[in-house]
Structure formats: C-alpha cells, structure tokens
C-alpha cells in the first residue's frame with residue numbers, strides 16, 4: 001500500500017503555501033538539537049538520518065559542522081525538493097533524500113548501520129498503535145548497536161494540535177517504553193520553543209543510545 005494520500009497532500013500543501021520562516025516549527029539555528037548531537041561525539045562520516053526533515057535548517061548546521069553522510073527523509077516531495085535545492089545552492093552538496101512514509105515505509109528499512117536517527121516534531125503525528133509500532137520497528141532495525149536516537153516531540157504540556165492535526169504528546173518514560181530496554185536514556189529535558197507567531201510550544205528532547 002502506498003503513502004496515505006490525504007496526509008501526503010496535507011503536508012505538500014503546507015510546504016507549497018508557506019515560506020520556511022512562516023512554518024510553526026521553523027528554527028533559524030536548531031541549537032537544542034545540536035546540543036544533543038554534540039553528546040554523541042560522532043565522526044564526520046557518521047551516517048545521520050533526519051526523519052520528517054521538511055526544510056529544516058538542521059541539515060545546513062550539520063554540514064557546517066563538517067558532517068558529510070547526511071540523509072533526509074520526508075513524505076513531502078515539495079519539502080525535500082526545497083531542502084535539497086537550498087543545500088545544493090548554498091554548499092554545492094548533493095543531499096541524499098528518501099521520499100517515504102514513516103508509518104508505511106517502503107525504502108527506509110533498506111538503510112543499515114545508522115549512527116544517529118533524528119526526529120524533531122514528527123513522531124507526535126502518529127496516533128494509532130500500528131503507526132507508532134511501525135515507526136519504532138524501523139528505528140530498532142536500522143540504528144546500529146552503539147548508535148543514537150534523538151527524539152524531540154511535544155511534551156505532555158504541549159499543544160494538542162499542529163497544522164490542524166491531532167497530536168500524541170510524550171514524556172521521556174513513554175519514549176523509553178516504545179524503544180525498549182535495549183535503548184539507554186542518555187539525556188532528556190524540557191524545552192520551550194517559541195514559534196514564529198510568538199506562541200510557546202513545550203517540547204521534550206531526548207537522546208537514547210542502542211546497547
């Protein structure tokens with residue numbers, strides 16, 4: 001079965017109709033994510049997978065830090081095109097992109113030995129048990145032993161909706177349960193992100209390591 005058409009269309013229209021700076025999750029510099037990435041002490045050729053990357057400036061920041069093996073995933077083709085065009089123009093770098101739905105992946109499982117899985121503001125859109133289980137099955141399968149999982153999602157105090165979609169909010173214990181005891185919690189903290197319209201969006205930031 002292919003990706004859910006309605007949801008794909010939803011995200012395509014978000015990226016079609018808004019500039020990056022207007023998006024409710026835009027960050028000029030993704031400092032909080034970078035703070036956790038620093039704790040991983042990764043080599044420059046580490047395989048870093050950013051799922052649901054959208055048009056994030058995290059890719060720019062990772063290239064600026066000297067990382068070379070970065071993969072961006074999303075189900076929005078428009079977002080991935082915008083992102084890879086920007087990255088090529090700015091850094092003359094061909095970004096590897098995987099167009100795939102995290103809840104019904106057809107390509108992502110072919111990846112192996114991922115050193116770092118990064119999700120900011122994606123997992124919380126998956127409401128059914130089946131979608132969540134598929135997501136975590138992929139994480140567990142493709143992150144290498146000793147590799148890291150960075151998940152930043154709306155916390156239990158966070159908003160109930162984003163871009164009109166209902167959310168599942170999390171705390172660190174809930175994420176630990178989903179990942180299982182094979183993943184060790186390295187760091188977790190709350191962070192209040194202020195979105196472009198000035199509203200507070202409480203997130204939980206977590207970093208796990210696969211044992």
Ligand SMILES: C[S@@+](CC[C@H](N)C(=O)[O-])C[C@H]1O[C@@H](n2cnc3c(N)ncnc32)[C@H](O)[C@@H]1O
Nearest residue numbers: 011052053054056074075076101102103120121
């Ligand atoms: C709130 S945005 C966050 C974008 C980016 N991570 C950031 O922090 O700037 C959520 C992203 O997840 C993507 N997304 C939503 N559902 C997805 C799915 N099932 N599979 C892959 N990507 C998905 C959307 O297209 C969108 O780019």
